[in-house]
Structures are given as C-alpha cells and as structure tokens.
Amino acid sequence: MNNKQLKRFLFRRSFRVFLFYLIASVMIISIYNEAPFLSLVFRAVTFAIVPIIVFILNIEIIFYYKKRANQNWNFRNWQGQIFGTGFLLTVMLFILHYFIVRLFIQWGVVIQLPENMKGSIIKGIPIIVLSSLVQYSFIYIIQQAILLQKEQEMTEMEMLQLKNSNAETVNQLLQQQIKPHFLFNALTTLKSLIKKQPDTAQVYLVQLSEFLRASFASTGSNSGLASVKEELEICHNYMEMQKVRFGQALQYEVSEGVKNSSPNDRIPSFSLQPLLENAIKHNVSTNENPLLIQITREGNMITVSNNLQPKNSVLDSTGKGLSSLKERYRILSGDEVIVQDQGNRFSVSIKVLSA
Numbered sequence: 001m002n003n004k005q006l007k008r009f010l011f012r013r014s015f016r017v018f019l020f021y022l023i024a025s026v027m028i029i030s031i032y033n034e035a036p037f038l039s040l041v042f043r044a045v046t047f048a049i050v051p052i053i054v055f056i057l058n059i060e061i062i063f064y065y066k067k068r069a070n071q072n073w074n075f076r077n078w079q080g081q082i083f084g085t086g087f088l089l090t091v092m093l094f095i096l097h098y099f100i101v102r103l104f105i106q107w108g109v110v111i112q113l114p115e116n117m118k119g120s121i122i123k124g125i126p127i128i129v130l131s132s133l134v135q136y137s138f139i140y141i142i143q144q145a146i147l148l149q150k151e152q153e154m155t156e157m158e159m160l161q162l163k164n165s166n167a168e169t170v171n172q173l174l175q176q177q178i179k180p181h182f183l184f185n186a187l188t189t190l191k192s193l194i195k196k197q198p199d200t201a202q203v204y205l206v207q208l209s210e211f212l213r214a215s216f217a218s219t220g221s222n223s224g225l226a227s228v229k230e231e232l233e234i235c236h237n238y239m240e241m242q243k244v245r246f247g248q249a250l251q252y253e254v255s256e257g258v259k260n261s262s263p264n265d266r267i268p269s270f271s272l273q274p275l276l277e278n279a280i281k282h283n284v285s286t287n288e289n290p291l292l293i294q295i296t297r298e299g300n301m302i303t304v305s306n307n308l309q310p311k312n313s314v315l316d317s318t319g320k321g322l323s324s325l326k327e328r329y330r331i332l333s334g335d336e337v338i339v340q341d342q343g344n345r346f347s348v349s350i351k352v353l354s355a
Contacts (some may be wrong), residue, residue, distance in 0.1 A: 010143060054089070231269070242276075279304070291309060333351065337349070
C-alpha cells in the first residue's frame with residue numbers, strides 16, 4: 001500500500017469517529033448555551049472549523065514524518081515528533097480562531113464567550129491551551145490507533161506472504177527431488193535392457209521420452225498442485241513404459257471415480273507416479289503371480305493400492321518418494337498421508353484438494 005492509498009484509508013477510517021465526536025460536541029454547545037440562534041450557529045461553525053483543519057493537518061504531519069523516515073518508518077518511533085508538531089500547530093490555530101471570533105464581535109456579531117476568554121488574550125491563553133490539548137489529543141488518539149492497527153495488519157500479511165513463499169520453495173525442492181530420482185532408476189533399467197533385450201530397450205526408450213514429455217509439460221501451478229487428470233496422464237505414460245519391461249506380470253487399473261474427477265480437484269503435482277514406482281520396486285511380479293496396482297477414489301481420498309508380494313531386498317531404495325509426499329502435504333494443506341499395510345495388501349491414501 002503506497003502513501004496515497006494509506007492516506008485515503010486513514011482519512012476514511014478516522015473521519016467517521018471524528019465526525020460523530022464533532023456533531024455531538026456541537027449539539028452539546030447548542031443545548032447548554034442560551035443565546036440567539038445566529039450566535040449558536042456561528043459558534044457551532046467556528047467550533048467545527050478548527051478541529052476539521054487540525055484533523056486534516058495532522059494527517060499531513062504524519063505523512064511528512066513518514067516521508068522523512070523513508071524506508072525506516074515506524075509510527076511508534078515518531079509519536080513524540082508528530083504529537084509535538086501537531087499540538088503546537090493546534091494551539092496556533094486556536095489562537096487565530098480566538099482573534100477571528102473577537103474580530104466578529106467587534107463587527108457586531110453577538111457571540112457569548114466563556115468568562116475566562118473575555119478580556120485580553122493573556123487571560124484566554126489557559127483555556128486555549130486546554131482546548132487545544134483536548135481537541136488534538138482526541139484526533140491524535142483516533143489516527144494513532146487506526147495507523148497502528150493498519151501497520152500490524154500489514155506486518156501480519158507480510159509474514160504470511162513470507163511463510164507461503166518459503167512453503168512454496170520447500171515444496172518445489174521436494175518435488176525436484178523426485179524427478180531426478182525416477183530418472184536415475186529409469187536409466188539404470190534402460191542400461192540393463194540394452195545389454196539383455198536390445199529390442200525391448202528401444203521400445204522402452206520411446207516410452208521414456210513420452211513419459212518425460214508429459215511429466216515436464218505438466219508441472220502444476222505455482223501452488224505446487226496439478227489436476228487429477230494431469231496426474232493420471234503421467235501415471236498412464238509411466239505404466240505403459242513399465243509394461244514394456246514386465247508384460248502381463250504387471251497389471252494396472254484406474255476406477256471410474258478417479259477418471260471422473262472434477263477439473264477443480266487438485267493433488268500435489270507428481271504425487272501419484274512415485275507411489276506406482278514404489279509398488280513396482282518393492283514387490284515381485286511374475287506372469288503366474290502378477291502385481292496388481294489400483295487407483296481408486298472414495299469421497300475426497302484417492303488411494304493407490306497393490307497386492308503385497310514383497311521382495312527379499314530392495315536395492316537403491318532411499319524412501320524419498322513417500323517421505324517427500326508426506327512433507328509436501330504437510331506444507332500445502334496440513335493433511336496426513338494415510339499408509340496402510342493389511343498383510344496381503346498395501347495402500348497409500350492422499351486427500352484431494354480444491355483449486
């Protein structure tokens with residue numbers, strides 16, 4: 001918020017309270033003073049003029065000091081200078097107001113002055129100073145409270161933006177940990193296929209290029225989220241690539257509930273594929289006992305599950321895929337990733353988020 005916007009905000013917010021105070025004060029003067037109507041109107045107008053000028057003038061004083069402070073502005077640090085300058089100018093305005101009223105009296109306008117303001121200016125100084133102090137203190141307190149509240153709101157907003165920015169950065173780092181990890185495994189597999197099955201390696205390489213094209217084209221939004229449809233496309237390309245290696249030993253199913261997800265349904269980008277990769281990596285798959293991986297949906301939860309056929313040992317398992325997914329959910333929404341091992345079936349459930 002620039003200075004002009006902040007100035008308009010301060011004027012609008014504080015003027016309502018100030019106007020109520022002004023109207024109430026003028027009404028009290030009218031009620032408790034027995035004087036001709038013209039005198040009451042004149043006193044009401046002259047009474048209102050000075051506070052209105054002080055009200056506007058004090059806003060200019062605040063922003064004068066704000067401009068002087070430049071980037072180091074903090075209202076609390078400049079309260080003394082602002083109050084001193086504003087109070088001094090208010091006293092000067094009330095003295096000027098006093099002389100103008102006396103001038104109108106000399107011109108024949110009937111105005112009833114308080115007893116202690118009759119006579120010389122010396123006798124009127126105490127009431128002028130006291131009136132200035134009361135009037136200016138009220139205006140100053142109103143504007144100070146509103147400015148301090150606004151500064152607090154802006155500070156909280158900046159902290160929230162910084163927190164979101166940090167969360168987005170961490171999320172991107174976690175996401176980037178997954179893709180190189182997958183690529184390393186894919187290239188290792190390709191190396192093995194080139195030696196043992198050159199023809200299969202050629203098909204696998206084509207599928208790998210298609211998968212990379214889809215995955216890098218679907219990077220999600222700045223929030224780190226992607227649509228369910230985008231994630232399913234990545235999963236489809238990945239599983240087609242794996243079927244080149246495993247054939248009928250690997251089976252893959254996606255329920256209609258997942259396929260029919262709303263375009264506004266979001267999940268962390270590149271979140272389903274690592275779950276498929278983990279299932280393949282940790283389980284034995286043969287034509288006699290195929291590995292069946294299913295993606296289903298119930299309510300706002302998407303579940304990736306597979307029948308358990310654990311390998312005796314898993315090489316190059318860092319555990320980054322699942323742990324990164326849990327951390328990303330913690331940052332993005334605070335939701336838990338539900339992991340279940342039922343003995344003969346293993347599943348991971350993640351929550352569908354809104355766009």
